[in-house]
């Protein structure tokens with residue numbers, strides 16, 4: 001079968017009509033239109049139409065500089081687009097600041113973790129709770145009003161810390177955690193606000209292999225609990241193992257999307273990673289090694305040494321803790 005034949009997917013249960021870049025979903029949680037972001041002469045994001053399916057795990061992949069993190073920043077209010085609109089759960093969120101986006105039920109984590117090292121693990125968790133009554137001046141004067149909520153937040157934090165096996169670290173400074181544990185803390189903190197959609201930016205970068213399986217398990221559990229997951233990842237092992245749907249960006253645009261098994265064979269995806277002149281199939285590469293797209297990226301990087309290294313590539317995983325080694 002040729003590449004172009006293998007890439008054709010006529011329909012899919014998650015999709016209305018034909019599968020392809022920007023295709024309509026049966027039940028989308030995010031719908032974005034004409035979203036662009038220009039940095040000087042560079043159009044970092046140029047997404048005509050994108051829909052994210054509700055209740056599923058969607059991977060956003062693409063070579064370095066494709067615009068994935070910029071798209072995350074735009075959707076979550078951490079950056080402003082030049083043009084574009086988008087809806088989350090039927091409500092327009094374009095121009096809405098990040099803290100309000102989180103309150104609306106859409107939270108994200110960052111490529112480089114943002115835990116506050118001089119606060120305890122528990123304090124970091126409590127910062128993730130949204131809509132705290134004690135934040136309002138009048139309410140803050142009346143202890144009974146905020147104490148009950150504080151107790152509820154602490155109970156939720158303890159529950160999540162236990163789920164993420166961080167309960168033993170509850171009182172430790174976040175700075176004392178390993179890189180992998182910080183990723184878990186960031187994911188657990190994002191869940192404090194009970195989001196409908198969690199967006200994870202390179203959850204595997206810097207994570208020691210000892211924690212990889214539990215991280216994958218946590219992400220699958222999020223889906224089982226009814227949370228929609230959208231994640232950016234270079235680790236193709238993870239992408240193919242846990243995602244229901246894959247969206248591929250290159251040079252700011254959505255160039256392909258589909259279920260993981262067919263999207264890896266799509267000529268547009270191979271072009272995006274390898275450049276236009278190639279005779280390899282990412283589907284074939286997958287048979288030989290765990291990270292075919294990383295391999296393709298390595299080749300592209302050799303051909304284009306001017307491309308900067310991303311933090312995800314350069315990061316050295318922090319050595320595993322004793323607990324991680326046992327896990």
Ligand SMILES: Nc1ncnc2c1ncn2[C@@H]1O[C@H](COP(=O)(O)OP(=O)(O)OP(=O)(O)O)[C@@H](O)[C@H]1O
Nearest residue numbers: 039042044062063064065066067068069070071310
């Ligand atoms: N604040 C900024 N100022 C100028 N250029 C930027 C800025 N942020 C991103 N860019 C550029 O926009 C393009 C898209 O970057 P972005 O980080 O979104 O890509 P990415 O797909 O997330 O890449 P990676 O996989 O390496 O994280 C890149 O060329 C990048 O250099």
